[in-house]
Amino acid sequence: MSEKRGSNKYEEDKMELRRGPWTLEEDTLLIHYIACHGEGRWNLLAKCSGLKRTGKSCRLRWLNYLKPDIKRGNLSPEEQFLILELHSKWGNRWSRIAQHLPGRTDNEIKNYWRTRVQKQARQLKIDANSAMFRDAIRYRWMPRLLEKMGSSQSMPSLIDSNTTTMAGMMAQITPHRPPRQFSNNPAMHYYYPPFESCSSYEPPGSENHSPTTSSASMALPQFSSGPPDNYSGVSFNPFMSSGHSADGTYGLDAMDLDPVSATQLGFSVFDYTTANNNNCVDNIGDGLWNMDDPLWYVRKLNEWGGGV
DNA sequence: AAAAGTAGCAACCGCGATCGG
DNA sequence: GCCGATCGCGGTTGCTACTTT
Numbered sequence: 001m002s003e004k005r006g007s008n009k010y011e012e013d014k015m016e017l018r019r020g021p022w023t024l025e026e027d028t029l030l031i032h033y034i035a036c037h038g039e040g041r042w043n044l045l046a047k048c049s050g051l052k053r054t055g056k057s058c059r060l061r062w063l064n065y066l067k068p069d070i071k072r073g074n075l076s077p078e079e080q081f082l083i084l085e086l087h088s089k090w091g092n093r094w095s096r097i098a099q100h101l102p103g104r105t106d107n108e109i110k111n112y113w114r115t116r117v118q119k120q121a122r123q124l125k126i127d128a129n130s131a132m133f134r135d136a137i138r139y140r141w142m143p144r145l146l147e148k149m150g151s152s153q154s155m156p157s158l159i160d161s162n163t164t165t166m167a168g169m170m171a172q173i174t175p176h177r178p179p180r181q182f183s184n185n186p187a188m189h190y191y192y193p194p195f196e197s198c199s200s201y202e203p204p205g206s207e208n209h210s211p212t213t214s215s216a217s218m219a220l221p222q223f224s225s226g227p228p229d230n231y232s233g234v235s236f237n238p239f240m241s242s243g244h245s246a247d248g249t250y251g252l253d254a255m256d257l258d259p260v261s262a263t264q265l266g267f268s269v270f271d272y273t274t275a276n277n278n279n280c281v282d283n284i285g286d287g288l289w290n291m292d293d294p295l296w297y298v299r300k301l302n303e304w305g306g307g308v
Numbered sequence: 309a310a311a312a313g314t315a316g317c318a319a320c321c322g323c324g325a326t327c328g329g
Numbered sequence: 330g331c332c333g334a335t336c337g338c339g340g341t342t343g344c345t346a347c348t349t350t
Contacts, residue, residue: 021318021344043335055335060319063337095338110339111317119315 018052022061026051030058031066064105071103075112077148083109084117084142088134 018026033049039062042055051058064070075083079101086097092113094106101109117137121128126136 019320041335054320056321056337057319059336064318092339106338107318114340115316 017054019057026053027061027066030062034062064107069103070105075104077145079104081142081145081149083112084137084145087113088138
């Protein structure tokens, strides 16, 4: 009997627990309680503070939102760079990564990765965990962030002191040769998606493109085959461009290649016009690669000697 | 102008690790 | 060493605002 009553009481307690978005009153209560008693003992806190929340929920709210040193707003290029760099080292160890970004929470970093980074992989139909995608991040995206960091005069304060020069950072992330042997690896065929969504896509190796749309206003240099003579980490920097985000934010839309650097890298008119036609990858306009051929990187690696 | 689709993010959930009795 | 309570992490969900059709 009493057991049954106890059980009902438990159910009632459970029913009373609030869920969903926090109200201003709840936030105030939590802040006040922590100001008086400090963090930790979350279940006790939940009971004693008068909040009808679980300790877990209180902890989450505090750590991810209310804590005074939480930084809000867009991630800076250097923060983005660090996330990419650390994720390449540690994978989805969000809390560990967050420890290196003061004021940023693991949740925020996780969300960044899922909404921005993984989105790119989805759009390119590449497995976000694949070596190809990781290399693309490392050798295309990160150098672009470095450039932004330089141009915005916000030289990285979060990055190790031994990498605080642009050359040093480029040397760290850019190898003297392309990083990986793609061409002879059968497994890589998996990473050559058909791109049905791309009306004018031609498979790697077919070089005789004919533009599907004209881009007369663009005076594009001819496609130059073969790797640049001075391909090495710092002196050859295929990733630099002067592209800027239209809205001044630090989103991925700042990552597009400009036409000149794109063609210097070996883009054909086809590549540029097709991709710029927004038929190929997406029409969102904020893609990392949506102005170029997503498979460019793989193609160039193969062209530049196949064997690395 | 309205409906549908999408992106971003706060919050929840499950599970394993750790702590303390 | 065992066991329950608590904590922390990573994955997932759901809501809201914004964009596109």
